[in-house]
Structures are given as C-alpha cells and as structure tokens.
Amino acid sequence: MARLCRLATFLLVQAAVAVAAPAHISSHCAKLRSLSLEQFNASIVNATYHAANAFNVSETFNDIPFCEVQAQVPYGKNNSLSFVVWLPDECDYQQRFLAVGNGGFAGTIDTVSMLKQLNAGLGLVVAGGNGGHEATGNTGDGFLPFMHDPGQIRAWIHDGISLFTSAAKEVVLAYYGKAAKKSYYAGCSTGGAQGYALAQYHPHLFDGIYAGSPGFWYSHLMLSFLWNLQKTNVGGTSLRKPQLNFTAQAVLDTCDTLDGVQDGLIENPLLCNFDIDSLVCGGSSEPDRCLSPDQIEAAKGIYAGPRRADNGEILYPGFSFGSEREWLLQEGSLGNEYAVPVLRNMVFDDLNWDPSTFDWSTDVDLVGSRASVLIDEISANLTSYRRTGGKFLTSQGWSDSYNAGELPVSHLEDIQALLGGDISDFYRLFMIPGGGHCGAAQYSPEVPAEYHYLGPLIEWVEAGTPPAQLLSSDPPDKSNRTRKLCPWPQTAHLVGENVNDWKNYRCE
Structure with a gap:
C-alpha cells in the first residue's frame, strides 16, 4: 500500500494537478521551521526534506523519503539537548513513534540506529537526541566536563529521552494532522540503560521498550572494568590473544555439546562446569597453549567478577565460560577509557587520581554515594x-x-x-x-x-x-x-x- 500511495502521489506531482500540496513534499516540511514548541520549552532549528536514497549514514542510504526536523531543548543554566525527528511520507506513516537511545557517554545522535529503524518499513517516525551534551573529544577525562553538572548527568541516562519525546510527538501531530497511536523505544548499551530508566522513571512514555546489552548498573560496570584491568596488569598476568583463543577452545571442547549440538556455541554457559586449573603450564614448550599460575588466577578473577575486600560482597557478575575470546578489551581500554575517567571526574573529583590506589571496601561506598545515585x-x-x-x-x-x-x-x-x-x-x-x-x-x-x-x-x-x-x-x-x-x-x-x-x- 505504501508503494502504491507513493507512486500515486508522484504521478500527481509530475502531472502538476491543481490540488493541495501532499503532506510529504519539501514545502510542507519546510513549514515546520516556524512551528512553536514553547509549551515543551523547545525550539525548531531547521527542517529539511530528503528524497529516497538522498541521505547517507555510514554508506547506508534511506529507502524511505522523510522530513528531517532539527530541534533543541534548553535546560539548567547553560545546557541544551539537541534532537532530530525523521518524518516519513504520509504513505509510510502508520501512527507509530520510535525514539532511539545513545551509546557510551552519548554526546551524539545515533543516526545509524535511526536509519535502520526508518528503513525497516514498519511505519515509524524516528527520533533521537544527544543525551544533553556534545561529544567534543574521545573517551577519557577530556570528554567528561558534563559529569560535573548534575543536570547534564541526569539528561545523559535518566531524562534525556523524556526531555524531547513530548516535543517530538507535537512535531508528528503538526506534520500529519494525526498523532502517533503507539510509542516505542529502542536502545543498546547505554541506550539499554536508558530503556530501564524510562520504564522506572517515565512509565507512561512508551508502550514498548527494547533494551539491548543494558549497562543499567553503570557505576558497578565501571568497577568491573577497573577490576579486570587490575587483574591482568600485574606482573605476568596479562592474557594474550592466542592464550584467550586456546582457553575458549578448551571450554568449548568441554561444554559445546551440552545442548546436543556441536556448533561452536554454548547455549547456556551457566551449565558449563570447566576447570581452568587444567590449563596450567607444566613442561609445555608451547606457551600459547597453557596458562601460568598467575594467568590462571587472573582468569579466575575475571570469571568471578569484582568483590569487596572486607566482606566478599559481589559487586558485579563475572564473565561466563565461552566468552574468553572477547576479553582483550577488559585488559586495558575499557578500564582506562571508561572506568578511570568516571571515577576521576564523578567520584574523586581529581584528574590525577591513581586507579591502582582504589580501595575495594571504603571506595566502593564512595562510588555508591557519589555515582550510583546518579547513573544507575x-x-x-x-x-x-x-x-x-x-x-x-x-x-x-x-x-x-x-x-x-x-x-x-x-x-x-x-x-x-x-x-x-x-x-x-x-x-x-x-x-x-x-x-x-x-x-x-x-x-x-x-x-x-x-x-x-x-x-x-x-x-x-x-x-x-x-x-x-x-x-x-x-x-x-x-x-x-x-x-x-x-x-x-x-x-x-x-x-x-x-x-x-x-x-x-x-x-x-
């Protein structure tokens, strides 16, 4: 039906039939520039129409033509949240609204996810925001000035989506003359955490929520990064890629067929009973086909997850059997690029803080009082x-x-x-x-x-x-x-x- 409708509209325009301008053409889109959103404390920045195959995101083009509305929501003293709304032609609108989330520390609008959902052909208006701050650099301390502003922190995970959703829905109503009947949210990683925040703090906003790979215990996810960084960066504890591959294959040899299929996958790792001590080096002349005693202990630490030093409390789950090939990021970059900056900026307020000094008892309490209350x-x-x-x-x-x-x-x-x-x-x-x-x-x-x-x-x-x-x-x-x-x-x-x-x- 959408294709027939689009074809009929195209023929009408081509024939210059003297009828009211169809809702999806460029001039109608441009009129949204003057739309008032004062009741939502928001304002339109621009409105631009994109024909099919005219909009490029990472070498993927839009199958569906749409009107792009760019807008802002100011809040706090000197902050603003940027957001966009993509309105497909009326032929492709089934009165469904979808907001997408962010990844990492946000700071950008996830247009890759937006284009994927627009092209899905499910009749969706798609909207996305930048989490209340601009990404001015890479991950690390220089990227996190917003973490000294509680308002921007709230917008990052808890309130950013809700800040623009009502305004975006008003844009939808103005463009089509009919509101969305159902509202959806989709996000992954930090976007998954945002999905949990929406369900907890804004339960009336979305009829359906998808939260993928959710980092909803964000502060303790940072502790997990720090824990694994420490476990694999002392003496000879680092695990090289060949050793991780060897370990993963040994686990598969033990547990792959628990589900009755030998396919290189463990359907339920919780049922796997593997003894990592069996991989300890003896007289082997192949160092990539065994683990030293120190490496065995490092691997056990990653499997176990972070623990309090004073009472053994589990602070975050450990990694499961079968995940070993993916551990390299846990041995450095995640700790240095995410955990350390968050702890320096949000917990200790000291850009010179040394992560090796983290106290796995008293400092855990500081994480709870200074970070968990804001981002979990x-x-x-x-x-x-x-x-x-x-x-x-x-x-x-x-x-x-x-x-x-x-x-x-x-x-x-x-x-x-x-x-x-x-x-x-x-x-x-x-x-x-x-x-x-x-x-x-x-x-x-x-x-x-x-x-x-x-x-x-x-x-x-x-x-x-x-x-x-x-x-x-x-x-x-x-x-x-x-x-x-x-x-x-x-x-x-x-x-x-x-x-x-x-x-x-x-x-x-």
Missing part, C-alpha cells in the same frame, strides 16, 4: 510500567566484551521476586549464545548478529502476542546461518537436521 537504574520495581500495559523486551549476549552476560539474568530473578512470580506478561529476556555487545562478538563472525526484535515488540504491544522466539540472522561472515533466540530461561534445542537454520530449533 537497578530497581527491580517495574510495577508502574506494568500497570500502564507497557511491554519490555531485553537481550544480552553471552560473549559481550563489555557487559558480563549474567547481569540481566540475575536482574530478571530480582524482578520476579519483587513482583511475585511470572512476569512474562510484560517482561522478557532473550540471551544470545555467542552474541557480542549490541550485535556481533568481534571474534565470532560466524554467529548471527542481527536481532529481529522490533516487529515482535510491535506485535506484542498492538496485538497482545508475546514473543515466543526471536530470529537472529546476518552473521558478519556473510553466511546464511540463522539462530533461534528464546525467552530466558528457555533455550534453543535442535529438532530438525539443519543446525544452521533457526526453523530447526524449538525453545524449551
């Missing part, structure tokens, strides 16, 4: 969101190089305990064997990494049909392999013959 979204109380009829879909890769895979599993159990039993009527978690951070694991290109969640989320919200499975497709190696993702604690079990076809699996 760990409450299990989603009662208000459930009462609105909202649907929450979240996913997590077991081989995520950033987030320990087990965190969403334990959080699901916390929500069940608080709300009382089965919560599958509004909340579902999909764990991804071999899945990385917001997609492919870097060193597992054979694993399907495109997660088809938005269509099932829309069907759940609008038709009341909960997702009993998700399709995962398009592995980076360009093969046709597909996988079936199951709502936890179910896992995929082979019932057919083709191990590379998702239709040959059943969730049990």
